[in-house]
Every structure is written in structure tokens, then in C-alpha cells.
Amino acid sequence: MNVKEILTNLETKHPNEKEYLQAVKEVLESIETIYNENPQYESAKVIERLVEPDRIFTFRISWIDDSGNVHVNLGHRIQFNNAIGPYKGGIRLHPSVNLSILKFLGFEQIFKNALTTLPMGGAKGGSDFNPKGKSDTEIMRFCQAFMLELWRFIGPSTDVPAGDIGTGAREIGFMYGMYKKLQQENSGVFTGKGLNWGGSLIRPExxxxxxxxxxxxxxxxxxxxxxxxxxxxxxxxxxxxxxxxxxxxxxxxxxxxxxxxxxxxxxxxxxxxxxxxxxxxxxxxxxxxxxxxxxxxxxxxxxxxxxxxxxxxxxxxxxxxxxxxxxxxxxxxxxxxxxxxxxxxxxxxxxxxxxxxxxxILYAPGKAVNAGGVGVSGLEMSQNAMKINWTKEEVDVKLHQIMHSIHVSCLKFGTEEDGYINYVKGANIAGFIKVADSMLDQGVI
CATH class of the missing domain: 3.40.50.720 (NAD(P)-binding Rossmann-like Domain)
Known part of the structure; x- marks a missing residue:
């Protein structure tokens, strides 16, 4: 793998997507040695396939405020990689949202989800809509309009969205309510749901x-x-x-x-x-x-x-x-x-x-440190699928286990000869190997 060549090609194809290119560069530099030691990755062009999303949906969202004025926002869903499970990642509602930010988040999500050891692929979505200063009714109208465009492309075995910046239990509720009405099924496709209707204890924390x-x-x-x-x-x-x-x-x-x-x-x-x-x-x-x-x-x-x-x-x-x-x-x-x-x-x-x-200084990256959020989202998916609810203590024990397992993986691949732990290298290699080997097992698709 020639990291410089790959990055140059990506910069040519995706100019001005600085956050996405930054995320890709960090991963490629970390995994370069182990990638080149395994020629099967190169022959299957794993990296070239991994750095590009499977698909991107971009759509217009039209909604009406409380004064009767029409507003138009852009919405996106990036389904990045589903080698180890259904696409999984949050929906961000913030004026700064653009494709570069969502692609970086979706790319990071691939490795973060792999680190949890749960069967979840990587995805991300969102809109440049700003929920600040909006009434509950305005937010409801926006979320329903957002879901009118997205509902056909998500599902409990396809793509399971969650919350992120600007998207909390209120927004998840409005989105899921519209999804349920359109799909005519109660399948728990979102995570971060309210505790009364399928949410998991400890998910907010x-x-x-x-x-x-x-x-x-x-x-x-x-x-x-x-x-x-x-x-x-x-x-x-x-x-x-x-x-x-x-x-x-x-x-x-x-x-x-x-x-x-x-x-x-x-x-x-x-x-x-x-x-x-x-x-x-x-x-x-x-x-x-x-x-x-x-x-x-x-x-x-x-x-x-x-x-x-x-x-x-x-x-x-x-x-x-x-x-x-x-x-x-x-x-x-x-x-x-x-x-x-x-x-x-x-x-x-x-x-x-x-x-x-x-x-x-011991430094650990977000894809390892903050994986507990998506980890408990995965546990919420499991509870929904089995039609059960675990206690707070049971979820907390499983969260402890997930974070301990991630740390063990970081130590395995990130401990250097002098004993210093390079958590960036450890997290990226551990996540990459799981996803790359799964891609090899499933052929070139």
C-alpha cells in the first residue's frame, strides 16, 4: 500500500473534504505495516474499497415553521461499510453538517463499531437543520419530513440510525414515529429510543x-x-x-x-x-x-x-x-x-x-474511548430483537466488558518495543483487521 498515492487520489476525487481526508490518513498511516505484511489485502484492494462509502443518499427536506414559512434543508445518509453487520451510526442535526464531516464520522464508525465486537457496520447521517430555538412542533415537522426521504433505505437488518449532536430522545421519537407509520411495523430500527418504547437503560449515559x-x-x-x-x-x-x-x-x-x-x-x-x-x-x-x-x-x-x-x-x-x-x-x-x-x-x-x-503522554482516540455509546446501542438492538429488557446493572456490566475488550485490543496491537502504548495504532489495527478479514471472506462485492 502506498499511503501517499491513495491519499493523493482521494484528494483529487474529493477536494475540500478535509475532515474525511484527515480521518482516512490517520487510519492508513497506522495500518500501513500490517497491511503490507498481508498481500491478500492488496490483491483484493481492501483499502480502495474501504475508504469509499457503499452509497450516499442526499435529499431535500422541506418543512413549515409555526408561522407558516417554508424552509429547505439538505439531508444525507452515508452507508459506509456493512461487512460485519447492518449499517449503524447516528444522525447529526447542526448547521455545520456537510458531506466531509459525515464521511469522516461514517469512516470512523466502521472501526469504532468493529472494536465493540458487536455485529454492526459503519454509517452516519444528518442535516444542516439547526434545532436550537425551534419549537417542539417545528422539530417534529422537520423530523417527519426527514424520515419521509430516508425510511425506504433503513431497517433493523439494513441500517439502524441513532442520535448524535442535535438529535436526542425527542428527535429520535419523532423520526421513529414517522418510520413506524410509513413502514407499518414496530421493529425498533432506531436506537436511543425512549425507555417506554424499546430504549435501553444507561443509553443516555x-x-x-x-x-x-x-x-x-x-x-x-x-x-x-x-x-x-x-x-x-x-x-x-x-x-x-x-x-x-x-x-x-x-x-x-x-x-x-x-x-x-x-x-x-x-x-x-x-x-x-x-x-x-x-x-x-x-x-x-x-x-x-x-x-x-x-x-x-x-x-x-x-x-x-x-x-x-x-x-x-x-x-x-x-x-x-x-x-x-x-x-x-x-x-x-x-x-x-x-x-x-x-x-x-x-x-x-x-x-x-x-x-x-x-x-x-498516554493518548487514546475517540473511536476507542467513546465506543460505549454505540456499544449500548448494539445492546439496545439485541434487547429489541429478543423482546426483553435488561436491568441497569446488567447493561452496565456488559458496557464494562465492551470497554475492557476494546482496551485489550489496543494493548495487543499498540504496545511498542519500549512499552509505550500507541492507542491510535492499536485501535486502528484491531478495527481494520476485523473488517478487512470479513470483507475477504465475503468476496469482492
């Missing part, structure tokens, strides 16, 4: 909890734990809430959260009341974090800044792609960070990852 469980495994490689550790988080939504909740339970102290308007530094740390307030903050529809400092005056709000300049033991980006750059990484290293666990998807830029590796 799963991405955050799973991220903490994986980070706990990272700490244990150094005979360390969360007790007394200072943790910097970004974001203030559902993922950040789950991470803060579990870290606090394990004895760590979360001192930062952030939003588009800046970040909060709370030297005393987030307690249960403050963590609960995050849910109110997210539900306010303002998309700003500054009100936290009004609610808790001991905290300080830093406008238009990121939280990576504070002194901490562990940094966990929880917001969006490329939110932590090389300069941020240098600040964290100078302030004594020991571990970086990426809970957001591709939260760190290549420059930041380079700095962490150079300093021998």
Missing part, C-alpha cells in the same frame, strides 16, 4: 460512562486511578454530563466545562448538584455555558477561550472534531497532563496527537 471506563483502564496500566485526579473536560452536553457523573463517583475532580462562548473553571469541582445543572443548561436551547457562573458564583467564566490552559492530570475532549490543537497540547503538557482520552470524535488535530506521542 453510555458514551460518557464508557469513556471513563476506558480511561480507567488506561490509568491502570500505570497502577493509577481517578482518586484525587484533576480532570479538564470540554462541552456541557450529554456526553460531558455522563463523563462528569462517573468521574465524580470514582473520586476524580472535574474542574472545567465549555461551550461555543468560552469555558468555565470551577476550582472546587463539579458535585452532583452542578452535574445535574448541566442537563438544565443543555435544555435551555441557548447553547452557551456562561450561565453556570451565574448559578455557581465560585466558578469563573472565560469568554472565547478553550479549557486546555488549566492545570490538570487528565484531559478529556467531549465536544466536537478538532477542538484540541497542537498549541493546546503544548499547554496541557507544560501543565503536567498525564493522560488524554478523546471522548469526542477526532477531537484532537494531528498536530496535537504528535505532541502527545512525542512527550510519551
Amino acid at each position: 453510555a458514551t460518557g460512562f464508557g469513556g471513563v471506563y476506558f480511561t480507567k483502564e488506561m490509568l491502570e496500566t500505570k497502577n493509577d486511578d481517578f482518586k484525587g485526579k484533576i480532570i479538564a473536560l470540554s462541552g456541557f452536553g450529554n456526553v460531558t454530563w455522563g463523563v462528569a457523573l462517573k468521574i465524580t463517583e470514582l473520586g476524580g475532580k472535574v474542574v472545567t466545562i465549555s461551550g461555543p462562548d468560552g469555558y468555565i473553571y470551577d476550582e472546587k469541582g463539579l458535585d452532583n448538584d452542578k452535574i445535574s445543572y448541566l442537563l438544565q443548561l443543555r435544555a435551555s436551547n441557548n447553547d452557551i455555558v456562561s450561565p453556570y457562573a451565574d448559578e455557581f458564583p465560585e466558578a469563573t467564566f472565560y469568554p472565547n477561550e478553550k479549557p486546555w490552559g488549566v492545570k490538570c492530570d487528565i484531559a478529556m475532549p467531549c465536544a466536537t472534531q478538532n477542538e484540541l490543537n497542537g498549541e493546546d497540547a503544548e499547554k496541557l503538557i507544560a501543565n503536567g497532563v498525564q493522560y488524554v482520552a478523546e471522548v469526542s470524535n477526532m477531537g484532537c488535530t494531528p498536530e496535537a496527537i504528535h505532541e502527545f506521542h512525542k512527550a510519551k
Whole structure:
């Protein structure tokens, strides 16, 4: 495999899709050696087939607001690879949504889902629709219009969408209600559903909890734990809430959260009341974090800044792609960070990852750290298929097992000769081998 040649061809075919090309480059550079040691991959052109989606659906979504005005948005669904199971991936509703972002997310999802060991392929979807400031009725009309275009191409054994940024239980409910009416079946095709109609316990917390469980495994490689550790988080939504909740339970102290308007530094740390307030903050529809400092005056709000300049033991980006750059990484290293666990998807830029590796800081990528979310989505699919419900404790045990298994795979393929664990290499190789071998088994299709 000639990584440079493949990337040049992709850049020619897909110019300006920087997030997608960044994700592909990271994986190809990690797997190059093992790929070239196995000529069967090259003869079957596994990489050339893997980096291009199976298919992309793009469609117009027309909906009417409460004042009777017509609005038009674009919707997409990218079915990337289904070698190990039905396509699986969230639906993102945010003004920034474009094909590059969705292709990067779908490509990452292939390997993330493979790491869980559950039978799920990789997909992603979404729209440039902004749910902020919209009424429930307007969101319902949009979601129904979205599903009118997508319903024919999804199904419990075909493609199982889920939530993502801007798509929570409310949006999933509206989409699933329309799907069920159009398909005339109650098959549980979405995950992230309400608990009253097929959802799984711990699903809202799963991405955050799973991220903490994986980070706990990272700490244990150094005979360390969360007790007394200072943790910097970004974001203030559902993922950040789950991470803060579990870290606090394990004895760590979360001192930062952030939003588009800046970040909060709370030297005393987030307690249960403050963590609960995050849910109110997210539900306010303002998309700003500054009100936290009004609610808790001991905290300080830093406008238009990121939280990576504070002194901490562990940094966990929880917001969006490329939110932590090389300069941020240098600040964290100078302030004594020991571990970086990426809970957001591709939260760190290549420059930041380079700095962490150079300093021998243990850094783990989102496809490994945040796989607990899709892992519990897979468990929700299993419960729906068997028409049963597992208890919170049963789901939590299975989530622990999934994250432990992912960490073991990362150690197997990422431990270098000097003992340093390259989690990027470990996660990419483990996920790739599972998917590539499945593709070989099924022929060239």
C-alpha cells in the first residue's frame, strides 16, 4: 500500500473534504505495516474499497415553521461499510453538517463499531437543520419530513440510525414515529429510543460512562486511578454530563466545562448538584455555558477561550472534531497532563496527537474511548430483537466488558518495543483487521 498515492487520489476525487481526508490518513498511516505484511489485502484492494462509502443518499427536506414559512434543508445518509453487520451510526442535526464531516464520522464508525465486537457496520447521517430555538412542533415537522426521504433505505437488518449532536430522545421519537407509520411495523430500527418504547437503560449515559471506563483502564496500566485526579473536560452536553457523573463517583475532580462562548473553571469541582445543572443548561436551547457562573458564583467564566490552559492530570475532549490543537497540547503538557482520552470524535488535530506521542503522554482516540455509546446501542438492538429488557446493572456490566475488550485490543496491537502504548495504532489495527478479514471472506462485492 502506498499511503501517499491513495491519499493523493482521494484528494483529487474529493477536494475540500478535509475532515474525511484527515480521518482516512490517520487510519492508513497506522495500518500501513500490517497491511503490507498481508498481500491478500492488496490483491483484493481492501483499502480502495474501504475508504469509499457503499452509497450516499442526499435529499431535500422541506418543512413549515409555526408561522407558516417554508424552509429547505439538505439531508444525507452515508452507508459506509456493512461487512460485519447492518449499517449503524447516528444522525447529526447542526448547521455545520456537510458531506466531509459525515464521511469522516461514517469512516470512523466502521472501526469504532468493529472494536465493540458487536455485529454492526459503519454509517452516519444528518442535516444542516439547526434545532436550537425551534419549537417542539417545528422539530417534529422537520423530523417527519426527514424520515419521509430516508425510511425506504433503513431497517433493523439494513441500517439502524441513532442520535448524535442535535438529535436526542425527542428527535429520535419523532423520526421513529414517522418510520413506524410509513413502514407499518414496530421493529425498533432506531436506537436511543425512549425507555417506554424499546430504549435501553444507561443509553443516555453510555458514551460518557464508557469513556471513563476506558480511561480507567488506561490509568491502570500505570497502577493509577481517578482518586484525587484533576480532570479538564470540554462541552456541557450529554456526553460531558455522563463523563462528569462517573468521574465524580470514582473520586476524580472535574474542574472545567465549555461551550461555543468560552469555558468555565470551577476550582472546587463539579458535585452532583452542578452535574445535574448541566442537563438544565443543555435544555435551555441557548447553547452557551456562561450561565453556570451565574448559578455557581465560585466558578469563573472565560469568554472565547478553550479549557486546555488549566492545570490538570487528565484531559478529556467531549465536544466536537478538532477542538484540541497542537498549541493546546503544548499547554496541557507544560501543565503536567498525564493522560488524554478523546471522548469526542477526532477531537484532537494531528498536530496535537504528535505532541502527545512525542512527550510519551498516554493518548487514546475517540473511536476507542467513546465506543460505549454505540456499544449500548448494539445492546439496545439485541434487547429489541429478543423482546426483553435488561436491568441497569446488567447493561452496565456488559458496557464494562465492551470497554475492557476494546482496551485489550489496543494493548495487543499498540504496545511498542519500549512499552509505550500507541492507542491510535492499536485501535486502528484491531478495527481494520476485523473488517478487512470479513470483507475477504465475503468476496469482492
